Amino acid sequence: MGVQGSGKTTVGTLLAARLGADFVDGDDLHSEHNRKLMAAGTPLTDAERLPWLRAVGERLAQGGDSGIVVACSALKRSYRDLLRSFAPAVVMVHPHGPMEVVAERVANRRHQFMPPSLLVSQYEVLQTLQEDERGVTVDLSLPLEQIVDQAADYVRGLAAEEEPPGSDRGRVLGE
Ligand SMILES: Nc1ncnc2c1ncn2[C@@H]1O[C@H](COP(=O)(O)OP(=O)(O)OP(=O)(O)O)[C@@H](O)[C@H]1O
Numbered sequence: 001m002g003v004q005g006s007g008k009t010t011v012g013t014l015l016a017a018r019l020g021a022d023f024v025d026g027d028d029l030h031s032e033h034n035r036k037l038m039a040a041g042t043p044l045t046d047a048e049r050l051p052w053l054r055a056v057g058e059r060l061a062q063g064g065d066s067g068i069v070v071a072c073s074a075l076k077r078s079y080r081d082l083l084r085s086f087a088p089a090v091v092m093v094h095p096h097g098p099m100e101v102v103a104e105r106v107a108n109r110r111h112q113f114m115p116p117s118l119l120v121s122q123y124e125v126l127q128t129l130q131e132d133e134r135g136v137t138v139d140l141s142l143p144l145e146q147i148v149d150q151a152a153d154y155v156r157g158l159a160a161e162e163e164p165p166g167s168d169r170g171r172v173l174g175e
C-alpha cells in the first residue's frame, strides 16, 4: 500500500521474488474510465475506487500457488477493510515517508497514466496503518534492499507465529 511513487511496484516485485510468491500490480486492474480520469489529473472518488478495490480484493482472495503480493494504494482504512473482507489474512506493507522524496522520484519516472500533479491529493487521502491492522510501515527513504528485508522479515515472522503447533506445514514462506 502507499501513495503513488511510494515504491509499491518496485518493493512488491522484489518482495514477491524473495517470498517465492506471485506479483500482481493493482494498476493493471483499473478500468479505462478510471485511468482516463487520473491521466487528466482528477483524483478518484470513493465511488470510483470501489469497483477497482473489489477487483483487487478478488485477486488477493484467489491467491497464488505460493502466495501473492498485490500492489494497491489502499490509502484509506475503509479501503483496507474492504480488501480484508475478501482476504482476511492479507498483510499490509506500507513504504511511507516525506512527500518531497516521493515528488522527486515521480518527477524522474514515467507512468502509464498517473501524473505527478496527483501526489498532493494522495497524501491528503492517505490514512496510515492503525494499531489493529496486520501490517508494517517501512521508511521509503531507505535503500530498496533494506525495505524488502524488513517487509520479508515481518511477513515470515507472522507466518512462523501463525503456524499451528505440530503442523507439518513447517516451511516458512520463501525458504
Ligand atoms: N527505496 C527506493 N530507493 C530509491 N528509489 C526508489 C525506491 N523505491 C522506489 N524507487 C523509485 O521510485 C519510483 C517509483 O516507484 P514505484 O513505481 O515502485 O512506485 P509505485 O508506488 O508503484 O508507484 P505507482 O503507484 O504510481 O505506480 C521508481 O522510479 C522506483 O525505481
Ligand SMILES: O=C(O)[C@H](O)[C@@H](O)[C@H](O)[C@H](O)CO
Pocket (backbone or CB within 6 Å): 002, 003, 004, 005, 026, 027, 044, 049, 072, 073, 074, 075, 111, 114
Ligand atoms: O487510489 C488511487 O488514487 C489510485 O488508484 C492510485 O493510487 C494508483 O493506483 C496508483 O498508485 C498509480 O500511481
